[in-house]
Amino acid sequence: MSSFMRSRDLTLIQDLRTCTITRKGGSWYISMLVNIADALPDVKPLEKCKSIVGIDVGINKLIALSDGSFQENKRISTNKRTARRMAMRQRAISRKLKGSKNKIKAAKKLAKQQHKLAQHRDGYNWQVAKVVVDTADAVAKEDLNIKNMVKRAKPKHDGETALKEGFPPQATANPKGKGGYKRNNAAQKTGLNKVILDASWGAIFDKIAWLALKAGKPVVEVSARHTSQECPKCGHIDKKNRKGEKFLCTVCHHVDHADTKASRTIGKRVGLVFLKNKKTLPADCGKVTPSRHQSDWVETLVPCLRESSPCARNSDSWIFKRYGRTS
């Protein structure tokens, strides 16, 4: 944070737009929105980028980079110790008398702790985003629908039991007490959702987009379809290709680290293809010469920037010119 503050040239500020004072977790914050003239560089066109880094986000490793390195997942609020402490604080609140001062005090304690964790996560995410953006001239990430990923488990109707008892499959309960539902591992899914939300992929993507924008580097979003199942060697797509952290192709027996491989697939899908005589170079070695776009996977380019951002509009124009897209 401190280096971030130091790098900011306050003399560039033209005028102050708004000033917001907020209180979070028992601390006061002042936030100022200022106008800075021409502070952002133009985003480099993808054709001129000499290297690209693909990133694959996950749970075991927070981010796998296509250069083979990893960023650890710190599990800020879902590690055993913190989760236990937070549960204790929560329980302490619920045990206090409704409307009492003690209840308010306990709630303040929890809020303070939650705020601390949020700040910790935020700071770590900035570090991770900086490493990613500094790796290459361009960043390729997958287009994840995180909102859909953290939906709760759907109820499973126990059709057979219900039908036997003369109830339609949609029956919500069985009068004989056998239950109209099968097990759907809802608790397991809830736990996974918590871990996904703790990893805060969306927040990391936002930070990467911002740091890349400041550095004039393009961020490319590609389809996330089969990134973890596709074999980089023979192109075979199979669920069985992946076993935990290991990738083993069922057809050509190509072996790789599953997350690293996924990040390389993402990098490749951007369409920075290798020269014919340099087929064995990894997509991120910096020696890749960008040539014709040969990928059907690219759906949107530089989408991570907010629509309101002026840079997003500028960089869109060259994308559409190049790929002939209108939407």
Ligand SMILES: [Zn+2]
């Ligand atoms: Zn293969």
